[in-house]
Amino acid sequence: MASPKVAVVGAGVIGLSTALCITETCPSCSVAVLSDQFSPNTTSDVAAGMLIPHIYPDTPIHRQKQWFQETFTYLFAISNSAEASEAGIHLVSGWQIFKSPPKEELPFWSDIVLGFRPMSEAELQKFPQHRFGQAFTTLKCDCPPYLLWLEKRLKATGTQMHTRKVADLWELHREYDIVVNCTGMGAHQLVGDKQLFPVRGQVLKVRAPWVTQFIRDGDGLTYIYPGIHRVTLGGTREKGSWSLSPDAGTTRDIFDRCCSLEPSLQGAQDIEVRVGLRPSRQCVRVQREVLSQGGIKLPVVHNYGHGAGGFSVHRGTAKEAAHLVEECISALQGSSSRAKL
Amino acid sequence: MRVAVIGAGVIGLSSALCIQEQFQSLLPSLQLEVYADHFTPHTTSDGAAGLWQPYLSDHGNLQETLWNKETFDHLLGQLHSPAAKEMGLFLISGYNLFREPPPDPSWKNIVLGFRNLTPKELELFPGYSHGWFNTALMLEGRSYLPWLTNRLTQRGVKFFHKKVESFQEVSGGGVDVVLNCSGMRSGDLQPDPELQPGRGQVIRVLAPWVKHFIITHDLKSGIYNSPYVIPGSEFTVLGGIYQHGNWSEENSAKDHKSIWDSCCQLLPALQKAKIVGEWSGLRPARPSVRLERESIRLGNLQAEVIHNYGHGGFGLTIHWGCAMAAARLLGTILQEKKQLATPPGPRL
Numbered sequence: 001m002a003s004p005k006v007a008v009v010g011a012g013v014i015g016l017s018t019a020l021c022i023t024e025t026c027p028s029c030s031v032a033v034l035s036d037q038f039s040p041n042t043t044s045d046v047a048a049g050m051l052i053p054h055i056y057p058d059t060p061i062h063r064q065k066q067w068f069q070e071t072f073t074y075l076f077a078i079s080n081s082a083e084a085s086e087a088g089i090h091l092v093s094g095w096q097i098f099k100s101p102p103k104e105e106l107p108f109w110s111d112i113v114l115g116f117r118p119m120s121e122a123e124l125q126k127f128p129q130h131r132f133g134q135a136f137t138t139l140k141c142d143c144p145p146y147l148l149w150l151e152k153r154l155k156a157t158g159t160q161m162h163t164r165k166v167a168d169l170w171e172l173h174r175e176y177d178i179v180v181n182c183t184g185m186g187a188h189q190l191v192g193d194k195q196l197f198p199v200r201g202q203v204l205k206v207r208a209p210w211v212t213q214f215i216r217d218g219d220g221l222t223y224i225y226p227g228i229h230r231v232t233l234g235g236t237r238e239k240g241s242w243s244l245s246p247d248a249g250t251t252r253d254i255f256d257r258c259c260s261l262e263p264s265l266q267g268a269q270d271i272e273v274r275v276g277l278r279p280s281r282q283c284v285r286v287q288r289e290v291l292s293q294g295g296i297k298l299p300v301v302h303n304y305g306h307g308a309g310g311f312s313v314h315r316g317t318a319k320e321a322a323h324l325v326e327e328c329i330s331a332l333q334g335s336s337s338r339a340k341l
Numbered sequence: 342m343r344v345a346v347i348g349a350g351v352i353g354l355s356s357a358l359c360i361q362e363q364f365q366s367l368l369p370s371l372q373l374e375v376y377a378d379h380f381t382p383h384t385t386s387d388g389a390a391g392l393w394q395p396y397l398s399d400h401g402n403l404q405e406t407l408w409n410k411e412t413f414d415h416l417l418g419q420l421h422s423p424a425a426k427e428m429g430l431f432l433i434s435g436y437n438l439f440r441e442p443p444p445d446p447s448w449k450n451i452v453l454g455f456r457n458l459t460p461k462e463l464e465l466f467p468g469y470s471h472g473w474f475n476t477a478l479m480l481e482g483r484s485y486l487p488w489l490t491n492r493l494t495q496r497g498v499k500f501f502h503k504k505v506e507s508f509q510e511v512s513g514g515g516v517d518v519v520l521n522c523s524g525m526r527s528g529d530l531q532p533d534p535e536l537q538p539g540r541g542q543v544i545r546v547l548a549p550w551v552k553h554f555i556i557t558h559d560l561k562s563g564i565y566n567s568p569y570v571i572p573g574s575e576f577t578v579l580g581g582i583y584q585h586g587n588w589s590e591e592n593s594a595k596d597h598k599s600i601w602d603s604c605c606q607l608l609p610a611l612q613k614a615k616i617v618g619e620w621s622g623l624r625p626a627r628p629s630v631r632l633e634r635e636s637i638r639l640g641n642l643q644a645e646v647i648h649n650y651g652h653g654g655f656g657l658t659i660h661w662g663c664a665m666a667a668a669r670l671l672g673t674i675l676q677e678k679k680q681l682a683t684p685p686g687p688r689l
Contacts, residue, residue: 080465084610090550091465093434093476114462115474123453123476126420135454137434137462137474142550210431210574212552213476228550267426 004029004329007172009190010182010304011035011161012044013141016150017314018182018303021322023157026329032176033154036165039147043184046203046276047311048225048232049088049141051075052096052216053109054309058283065108067316072112074315075139085228088145092226093137094214095119097130097261102218113138127261130217140214141311142227166190169291173298178328180301180321184279187304193285196305198277200241202250204233204258206268215261220308222257224265230272233258233265237308239280246273281305286317288324290331299328342370342680344671345511346520347530349377349500351386351482351660352649353522354489359664360520360671361496368680375493376511378504381486385524386656388622390543390571390578391429391481392554393658396564399447402629406447408662413451415661416478429484429574434476435554436462438469443560452477466607469557477554480657481573505530508637512644518674519646520667525625527650533631536651539624540587541565541580542596544604546614548577555607557581565654568603576617579604583654585626592619627651632663634670645674 006029008019019033039045053068079089097119110116119133127133151161166172169190172179181187188196208231216223225232233254251273259265285305291298303321306313346357357373364371381387393413399406419425420432436458437446449455458472466472494500505511505523508530512519521527528536551572559567565583572578581603582596597619605611631648638644649667652659 080609082609082612085548085550085613088550090552092552093474115456115459117454117456120454209549210426210429210479212431212433212572226552263421263423264426264431266423 001177001329001333002028004178004332005176006031006178006180006325007176008033008180008182009035009166009169010184010186011038011147012042012182012184013143013147013150013310013314014184014303014306014317015182016147016154017318018180018321019154019159020150021315021318022180022325023154023159025322025326029325029329031154031157032160032162034162034164034166034172036163038161038163039144039151042147043276043279044147044310045143046201046274047143048203048223048227048234049143049146049311050214050225051113051139051141051312053312054307056281056283056307056309061108064313065112067313067320068109069112070316070319071313072139075141079139083149086145087149088142088228090140090142090228091137092140092214093135094216095123095133095135096216096218097124097127097133098218099130101132110134110136140225140227145228169298169300170293173296177332178299178301178325180303180325182303184304184306185277187279187302191302193305196279196281197240198242199280199307200236200238200243200275200277201234202236202246202254202273202275204251204254205230205272205274206233206265207231207270208265208268210264211262217261222261224258224262231268242277244275244277246275278307279305280307284313284317286320286324288327299332301325301328342368342675343372343374343516344518344520345516346373346375346522347377347505347511348522348524348650349375349380349486350384350522350524351486351656352524352652352663353377353520354486354493355660355664356520356522356649356667357493357498358489359661359668361493361498363668364671364675365496368675373493373498374501374516375498376501376503376505378502380500380502381490382483384482384486385622385625386482386486388543388620389482389657390573390580391479391485391657392433392571393478393480394556395446395448395655395658396653397443397446397558405630405659408659408666409448409655410451411662411665412659413478416480424488427484428488429479429481431479431574432476433479433554433572434474436466436472436474436556438466438472438555438557439560440469441560442471443558479573482657485657508644508646509639512639512642517645517678518671519644521646521648522650524650524652524656525623527625527648533627536625536627537586538588539626539653540582540584540589540621541624541654542582542592542600542621543578543580543619544597544600544616545576545578545618545620546611546616548572548611548614550610551577551608557607568600568607570604570608570611577614579611583624588623590621590623592621624654625651626653630659630663632666634674647671647674
């Protein structure tokens, strides 16, 4: 197979980073990204893009740690380079605070982020309702810049982008040899995965350039994440809700909760409300499959179900998916040479 | 009881406010006046980035370390107040970088979360082998000075836009006490060979992705002669110039290049940052802050002067401690003049 044709469906952080990894591991591949939405209208664009891992109950911890490590290392190098501002990658320091003792004193990622340590008494005084805290420095991927930067890198490799709604993976079997399914929440419909469920998140994006530190309540519900131009205030975790419409009462509630942690947010300007559906699953589905219909085979690589942790593990899962694409290519070449015999 | 403050930088305005807060209710006849040739946004305090950070060493001057601490604690206490944003006050974390092991700074227990950098953090800064991380405060002069001015105006303090040429000019007209907060130009009022300019130049850029301050140090060349990057609420300040004895307030092309090249080497992404301004100013440098009383004979009049100048590159850092000390000196003067039974507030 001279130039395998690979279709990546989905143009959020998972789709674009997977496509990029494929161009890196398989330079002879001809890659196309197909999606009904591109930045700034993807789920990724709503997210703050903070590198703080979400725990997947059914994925082995060592695998989650490897994904996070690979992602952190990759982004760390970009943040340190001349491309940092264009890519939207920057370091941010801050605190994760707890009202009651955290389940784990040392989360699995504590040695990957920078300078992880318990907060001092003096630091905790800023949060009178919280009794424990962790201070560390991590990375943030601002969207749209990061997605636009990925798109630019992809176009430079000759990858085509097509705005197109794929209703059935079989639509693609004539034009493409391998399909990579990075459709996030779309996989519920596209491949009928009933283990995939939305966790609705509403956030506010505000102008408050004096907020330089992130603050996250360990319960995961209230957070303040300063980005390049805007601070993301969150949030909600509404399991099973499919609504993409902002809720005014929720907006008020998020604002109040964040102001109680950071009173200066009262002066925030230009409040924008966004909603995203975290494509959640007990484990991220990074898996090969060969679909079969009427004697025709279609190799598919799945890479979806990252829930609240897409940014944190995106590069790690993208690399794994790219390896699976390589395996598909080998399998196709094997079967095609067998066919020639 | 008329008190004239000469100078409307952070030192003059904060001293005036501190005095106003402490004495106005005790002494209804108190009339405060501020005289200055430059007001915000044209003072030295307006040009400074506004990072709270003393010099590395206090050279045994514990008094100054105490004033720094009082200032930090005072500002920390204001952080959650509704005024914080208007004051230009916010928390910021960042890095101090060295090419050789540094001694612990005098302020390590004043700031929050002070610690050494980990090897992985040092990877961010090739060429630097040691460093610190801590959380400190920003107090932006361009917001703080207007906030102080508003508070003072609300309380009936009067402002006069004029260059004061002598203490006599001010004290002669019936002023009882003069506060000399004239910073760099104190020498015009009373010669002081110990007061010298520490010229600085900064480039202002738009680099909103930078969320930490980064101060590098070259222990051999002295303070602020090594690149620094300080993000503010409107722009990021790039600097690294300290020229002792240089009175020029003109921007130098050579210094611009030095700042630009060294800061871009430190943070490569700065190459893409848009330059929005440039400024030069004179740090009113002195071996130690001059904060003391002086009785000056002017003709047949005795004038009481309280000096509060010579804060070098740490005016914002030390201002409140000094303001309170100046207020205490005023209290002593008022007591002597039988204006007060006992001075207010705790004695230090």
